[in-house]
Amino acid sequence: xxxxxxxxxxxxQTDHNLREQARLEGQHEVVLHAMNGxxxxxxxxxxxxxxxxxDSGCANGRWLQDLAKSxxxxxxxxxxxxxxxxxxxDHAPENFTFVKQSITDPWPDSWKGSFDIVHQRFTLAAxxxxxxxxxxxxxxxxxxxxxxxxxIEPDTDAIPGNAASASQFIDMIxxxxxxxxxxxxxxxxxxxxxxxxxxxxVQRREVMVPWGATAPTAELAIKGVETPAAVVGExxxxxxxxxxxKDKWNGLEGRLRKELADKGGYERVYVLxxxxxx
Numbered sequence: 001x002x003x004x005x006x007x008x009x010x011x012x013q014t015d016h017n018l019r020e021q022a023r024l025e026g027q028h029e030v031v032l033h034a035m036n037g038x039x040x041x042x043x044x045x046x047x048x049x050x051x052x053x054x055d056s057g058c059a060n061g062r063w064l065q066d067l068a069k070s071x072x073x074x075x076x077x078x079x080x081x082x083x084x085x086x087x088x089x090d091h092a093p094e095n096f097t098f099v100k101q102s103i104t105d106p107w108p109d110s111w112k113g114s115f116d117i118v119h120q121r122f123t124l125a126a127x128x129x130x131x132x133x134x135x136x137x138x139x140x141x142x143x144x145x146x147x148x149x150x151x152i153e154p155d156t157d158a159i160p161g162n163a164a165s166a167s168q169f170i171d172m173i174x175x176x177x178x179x180x181x182x183x184x185x186x187x188x189x190x191x192x193x194x195x196x197x198x199x200x201x202v203q204r205r206e207v208m209v210p211w212g213a214t215a216p217t218a219e220l221a222i223k224g225v226e227t228p229a230a231v232v233g234e235x236x237x238x239x240x241x242x243x244x245x246k247d248k249w250n251g252l253e254g255r256l257r258k259e260l261a262d263k264g265g266y267e268r269v270y271v272l273x274x275x276x277x278x
Contacts, residue, residue: 021087023230024059026223031121031152031269032066033220034209039067041205042148042273044117051076051116054142056103057123060087064096079115083126104130107142115142121152124187128180132190137197143276149199153187155206155268165256166211166265169228172249176235179244191272199274209267212260221264228267229257 032039040046046067055064058080068078080088081101088098101107103126118139127135140149156174158167178184191204210216211224232253239245259265 019230020234021060023227023234024087025062026227027122028062028066030211030215030220030224030227031207031209032063033216034207034269035271037070039063039070040117040119040148040150041203041271042117042150042275044148046071046076047074049074049076052079052114052144053077053117054079054081054111054115054119056081056101056118056120056139057126058082058098061089061092061096061098063119063121068093068096103127103135103139107138112141113144116144116147118142118147118149120150122154124151124153124190125176125180132181132186132193133196136190136193140194140197140199140274140276145276145278147276148273149194149276150271150273151190151194152269152271153190155187155270156184157268159266159268162265163259163263165252165259166228168249168252169232169256170267172232172235172239172252175244175246176239179242187270190270191274194272194274198277200277202272202274205271207269207271209269210264211266212264213262214264214266221261224264225257225260228260229253232256 035041053064053067053076055061055078058064059082061080064078064080068076075095078096080096080098082088083100083102085098085100092098103123120139124132124135143149154173156170156177158170162170174184177186180186191202194202211228212221215221215224232249236245236253
């Protein structure tokens, strides 16, 4: 069983516990702030009415909700999908739809060629059993001609200036990527994967996400501590079960939480976007 499958299974068993929801909310806010509040880097005119927008791996739909607020009063159609549906909102506006869907399963035929924007963040680890290209190609198939895809995934290279625990956390994420795909370069080559999937005008931007004491506000600092620390807590048992946990990571959750609160740290993420041919 792949790491992401085990992780999702644990989330389903706990019905998306409150801690996980807090982590996802914090992650969203910290990353969005690092992107200067700009949810979409792809050069699409969001003031055009009646766009159809998909967030794959949407969790509780927070990204979609914030995007809708940022373009109000322009009306679009928003669709959120996730492999686990326990976090879907109980009451959503009429122009929001939430559907249980795995990125490794076939998408509904009626969805193909129907979206102006397909967005996905920190979800491609679930693509390991099929490989990145088939999954990215299936996402691209959902786009209308000239529509845009945006993918966000972590860089696993060490960041100069990060202290010991922050560096070990990034090392841990690299181990997950390497185990899942057989090598640690999976997300580094994602722009080429998008081109191989038939997208054009593919661009890559790198964003430095501040954690803890390096964050610009006290609220983001707190969330920038809890978000990575909670990842360690959620993934430790999964990685131990797969035999890829290292002794040097023992106690990492507590050490990381203290280090980020005192010194801060950074994570680099890739924001990649590409366009479907007309």
